[in-house]
Amino acid sequence: MRKFADRRRLRCIIVPMRVLKFGGTSVGDAERIRGVVAIVRGRAAADGRVAVVVSAQSGVTNQLIELAHHAAAGHADPAPLRARLEGLIADLSLEPGLIDDELDELETLLRGISLVGDLTLRSLDRMMSFGERCSARISAAAMVAAGLPARAYMAYDVGLVTDATYGSAHVQPESYERIEAALDAAFDDGLLPVVTGFVAKDGDGYITTLGRGGSDYSAAIFGAALGAAEIEIWTDVDGVMSADPRIVAGARSLDRMSFEEAAELAYYGAKVIHPATIQPAVWKDIPIRVLNTMRPEHPGTLILRASASEPGVRSIASKGGITAVHVTSHRMLLQVGFMRRMFEVFERHQIVIDMISTSEVSVTVTTDNPKNLPAADAELREFSEVRVDGDKAILCLVGEGLRDVPDVLTRVFAVLQRESVPVRMVSVGASRINVSLLVDRGDEKRAVKALHAEFFGV
Ligand code: ASP
Ligand code: MG
Secondary structure (H helix, E strand, O other): OHHHHHHHHHHHHOOOEEEEEEOOOOOOOHHHHHHHHHHHHHHHHHHOEEEEEEOOOOOHHHHHHHHHHHHHOOOOOOHHHHHHHHHHHHHOOOOHHHHHHHHHHHHHHHHHHHHHOOOOHHHHHHHHHHHHHHHHHHHHHHHHHOOOOEEEEOHHHHOOEEOOOOOOOOEOOHHHHHHHHHHHHHHHOOOEEEEEOOEEEEOOOOEEEOOOOOHHHHHHHHHHHHOOOEEEEEEOOOOOEOOOOOOOOOOOEOOEEEHHHHHHHHOOOOOOOOOOOOHHHHHOOOOEEEEEOOOOOOOOEEEEOOOOOOOOOOEEEEEEEEEEEEEEOOOOOOOOOHHHHHHHHHHHOOOOOOOEEEOOOEEEEEEOOHHHHHHHHHHHOOOOEEEEEEEEEEEEEEOOOHHHOOOHHHHHHHHHHHOOOOOOEEEOOOOOOEEEEEEEHHHHHHHHHHHHHHHHOO
16 A cells, blocks of 8 residues: 555656657648647646757748858848748737847848858857747747747757857757756746757857757757657658658658667668767667657657667668769788878868778778869879769668678679669678668669568568
C-alpha cells in the first residue's frame, strides 16, 4: 500500500517533458498554424510539460538574406515581407500590431545597412533573426487565441548563449543550466513556452544564428537542457524514408533508426535532422521523433542511440552532381607526405572530399562542390597527373551492422550488373553502417529503383 502511494507521488514530481519543433512549412500559413495549435494542445494535455521551438515561415529567411544584400547595394523594399506576415496575422485573426516592434527594427536595420553600404556577418545574423522572432510571436499568439497558456520567448532571453561565429554559431556550455532555470520558472507559472529556433546571442550580446536549418539544433539544445523525454521534429514528410519517394514510388517510412544511420543519410539531403545539430540530443540520449504536421496520426520515425533492429539495409540514398578527381603519380604516390600534400591542396581550396579510394599509383576522391577545382587542379599538377570526371552520383546503402551482413555486396553487384550500371568506385569499411558506390549520373535513378526493389521488395 505504502509503496503504491510513493510511486504515485513520484509520478507527480517527475513530469515527462517534451520539446516540439515545427519547421518552416509547418508554420507556413494560417491553416498549418491551426494544425500546429491542435498538435500542441494534444501533447500538452497528455504530457503536462511542453516547450515549442519554431522556425521562420518557409521562405522568410531567404527573403531576409535577400533584403540584406539589396540594402547593402543601396535599396531594399521590405513591404512584401511585411505584407506576408501581416496577412498571416490577419488570417489568424490576431492582434494587428503583434510584430510591429520587430518590423520597425527590421526597417531601421535595413536603413542602417544601406547607409553604410556594407553587410557584415553580424548584421546579416541580426537580419535573419527576424524570421524566427516574428514566427514565435505569431505562433504563441495563435495558441493563446485558442486558449493555451502560451508565451513567446526569444531564445537569447531564456539563456541560449553561443560563440561569435556569426552564421553558424555554437552553443556555449553555460546555456544548458540557464535555459533550464528560465524555462522551469515559466513552467512553474503554468506557461507553455514558444521559443525561437535558429537564433541566439553571443557573450557580448550580439544576435547570432546557428546555421541554415538551425532550428533543429535549437530543439536539441532545449531538449537537452530540459531533460526532455523526447524531442519531436515536425516537418512535412512521414519521417525518414527507405528511399527518396520522388525516385521510388513505393518508398516507405522507417519506424525507427539510430542516430548514426540518420547522420549518414543527412548528407544525401534525406529529410532528416542534420547530424551535427542533434549532438546535444545524442549526448543526453534523448530520442528524436520525426513527424508530419499534415498527417499527425502517422507515427513517423523514432531516432534512437541504437536502432535495435535486425542488421540490414534500412535506406537507400543517392546524390547527383558528384565530381571524381583521379590523382596519379608514378613517382611519388607511396612516398611519405604525398597524401598530406594532396589533401593540403584540397583544404586550401576549401574542397570537401566525400569518398576516397587508392591504388598503387593513384588516388581517386569525390566532391559535391567542384567550384574551386580548377584552381586546385593547377596545384595538383605540380606533383601529379590529374583527371577530372564530372557528372557522377553516389549511391549509399545505410543500415546498422551492414558491413557484417555477408550477402549485401553480392546482391548489390548482381543488381547493378543486371541493370548494366558500371560501378566506378566502392567504399565499404569506413563505417559499419554504410556502403557507398560511385556511378554515372545517368544511372542514378535506375540503380536506386533496382536496389530498393531488391532489398525492400517494391
Ligand atoms: N529559418 C532558418 C532557415 O531557414 C532555420 C530553420 O528553418 O531551421 O535556415
Ligand atoms: Mg529544417
